[in-house]
Amino acid sequence: MTSITKSAALLILLSATLVGCADKSLLSPAAEAVTTPSPQATTKAAEPTPISTPTPKPTTKPIATPKQTVVPSATPHPTTVPSPAASAKPATDATKTKPIAGDKTPYSWYYMKKKTGQVPDFPKETKSYTADQKAVWVGTGKKVYLTIDAGGPLIEVDLMLKSLKENGVKANFFISGNNIKSNPDYLKRVVADGHFVANHTMTHKDFNELSDDQIRKEITDFEALYKKITGKEVEKYFRFPYGHYNMHNLSLVSSMGYTSVFWSTAMRDWEPRENGAEDPYNDIMNNLHDGNVILMHQGSLENMQALARICKEIKKKGYEFALVNDLQPKK
Numbered sequence: 538m539t540s541i542t543k544s545a546a547l548l549i550l551l552s553a554t555l556v557g558c559a560d561k562s563l564l565s566p567a568a569e570a571v572t573t574p575s576p577q578a579t580t581k582a583a584e585p586t587p588i589s590t591p592t593p594k595p596t597t598k599p600i601a602t603p604k605q606t607v608v609p610s611a612t613p614h615p616t617t618v619p620s621p622a623a624s625a626k627p628a629t630d631a632t633k634t635k636p637i638a639g640d641k642t643p644y645s646w647y648y649m650k651k652k653t654g655q656v657p658d659f660p661k662e663t664k665s666y667t668a669d670q671k672a673v674w675v676g677t678g679k680k681v682y683l684t685i686d687a688g689g690p691l692i693e694v695d696l697m698l699k700s701l702k703e704n705g706v707k708a709n710f711f712i713s714g715n716n717i718k719s720n721p722d723y724l725k726r727v728v729a730d731g732h733f734v735a736n737h738t739m740t741h742k743d744f745n746e747l748s749d750d751q752i753r754k755e756i757t758d759f760e761a762l763y764k765k766i767t768g769k770e771v772e773k774y775f776r777f778p779y780g781h782y783n784m785h786n787l788s789l790v791s792s793m794g795y796t797s798v799f800w801s802t803a804m805r806d807w808e809p810r811e812n813g814a815e816d817p818y819n820d821i822m823n824n825l826h827d828g829n830v831i832l833m834h835q836g837s838l839e840n841m842q843a844l845a846r847i848c849k850e851i852k853k854k855g856y857e858f859a860l861v862n863d864l865q866p867k868k
């Protein structure tokens with residue numbers, strides 16, 4: 538087959554998939570957890586596991602697994618296996634034992650992509666977030682929120698910072714503590730360039746598998762480390778590793794003053810991209826919409842290679858890059 542025929546075939550296949558699964562169509566591979574009425578044993582996608590890495594979880598077969606589009610929560614980061622030591626100390630702030638609302642049905646963030654230019658649809662549970670469950674995932678108007686997840690390997694840092702700087706783009710970084718512990722210079726450079734840095738936990742574990750105290754500790758440990766390195770308090774914005782959360786944990790994180798940031802564009806960027814830097818470029822441009830919150834993993838070489846072009850093209854389309862602290866959670 539020529540490559541044209543091949544892509545045509547792929548396209549057809551793809552459209553079929555999308556149409557085929559109507560409402561759930563674009564669920565993220567990780568989304569079965571959400572879509573199945575009430576699986577409590579986190580139905581993790583068996584094959585397009587967003588968490589491509591050793592995750593110590595039971596894997597159940599996903600129901601519908603649309604190959605493409607949607608976009609998982611995922612993170613390419615090698616998940617560190619919970620170390621017993623990590624949970625040894627009780628969380629410092631955990632003393633206010635105000636009961637935390639919300640049940641523990643596991644969710645995995647996803648969205649349903651629409652035509653280019655249109656804002657995707659979002660899971661129905663977003664409609665039940667209360668004022669005490671502060672979360673944002675899309676904005677409005679000609680603004681794009683580039684969020685860079687640095688919970689995995691840190692690669693092509695020079696290229697990334699240069700691409701952002703040369704294009705006058707400020708990005709939103711969600712960095713895990715273990716990364717800045719081993720590479721404080723990374724954080725210092727990101728901060729020095731004026732980017733927005735938020736809390737992505739200390740060790741990048743799946744919060745649905747942690748106790749409240751462990752969760753508090755993941756967050757406060759990051760805060761302390763951030764302060765130690767930068768001398769400043771971290772911004773009160775948060776991202777759940779892998780996009781895995783439940784209503785209870787959303788409330789818990791909110792009770793610590795944080796707004797959780799999900800997204801309206803993500804990519805299967807934790808695995809090598811077939812067409813190199815073309816893939817992240819197309820993934821992003823084909824889903825560009827008002828208020829777009831883009832999730833990009835720093836650990837993807839192709840992302841880094843495509844970054845400058847993406848920044849230029851988004852601006853050319855009339856969008857301005859913004860920081861997530863101008864997104865308003867529902868009151």
Ligand SMILES: [Zn+2]
Nearest residue numbers: 612686688778
């Ligand atoms: Zn992450």
